Amino acid sequence: GQNIDQPTEMTATEGAIVQINCTYQTSGFNGLFWYQQHAGEAPTFLSYNVLDGLEEKGRFSSFLSRSKGYSYLLLKELQMKDSASYLCAVRVKNRDDKIIFGKGTRLHILP
Amino acid sequence: DADVTQTPRNRITKTGKRIMLECSQTKGHDRMYWYRQDPGLGLRLIYYSFDVKDINKGEISDGYSVSRQAQAKFSLSLESAIPNQTALYFCATRGLASTDTQYFGPGTRLTVL
Numbered sequence: 001g002q003n004i005d006q007p008t009e010m011t012a013t014e015g016a017i018v019q020i021n022c023t024y025q026t027s028g029f030n031g032l033f034w035y036q037q038h039a040g041e042a043p044t045f046l047s048y049n050v051l052d053g054l055e056e057k058g059r060f061s062s063f064l065s066r067s068k069g070y071s072y073l074l075l076k077e078l079q080m081k082d083s084a085s086y087l088c089a090v091r092v093k094n095r096d097d098k099i100i101f102g103k104g105t106r107l108h109i110l111p
Numbered sequence: 112d113a114d115v116t117q118t119p120r121n122r123i124t125k126t127g128k129r130i131m132l133e134c135s136q137t138k139g140h141d142r143m144y145w146y147r148q149d150p151g152l153g154l155r156l157i158y159y160s161f162d163v164k165d166i167n168k169g170e171i172s173d174g175y176s177v178s179r180q181a182q183a184k185f186s187l188s189l190e191s192a193i194p195n196q197t198a199l200y201f202c203a204t205r206g207l208a209s210t211d212t213q214y215f216g217p218g219t220r221l222t223v224l
Binding site: 031043087 | 201
């Protein structure tokens, strides 16, 4: 079966750092995506990890450990516009090359 | 212009009506997807297509049908809408490279009364 777990909600303060965790158990693994989704809008791509380690992209970084089935998204210098849901999604290694989405973590930023 | 467009953006309809949601893309991608999103349930795959002759059911295809009229167009139909099909619907496309992400349309908010 396929299972992706991430916290439902998190709260952080403007200017701070927050880490959003994601654990997965899937039948085959071929990469992990993070998406940002503002309320009522489409998800937009943030990062992609296929190898273990940290990928840094400006204020956002994403980490992957394939042996632990674990990833995190790190957001630094939080801004009010970072208030959104963050979706973890796993690319499954099968014929259809599907992407399976977690339920998302809603991040609230306090001033 | 947006790469992935959806029409309509909002629709209110009544139980039993037939509804079609349309998706067009200019990214030249072969793969297209329809998802629905409900609060607390995340994105769930309804149907997906790898080309005009290759259409596959997703995890929640009951009550829905699709048509891939061309590489650029993928339509989702609700033959007889019911209230629990009230949701936010997204179309997405994806290229063939291993690192290719999915590109989502702006969404259609459907309410079935």
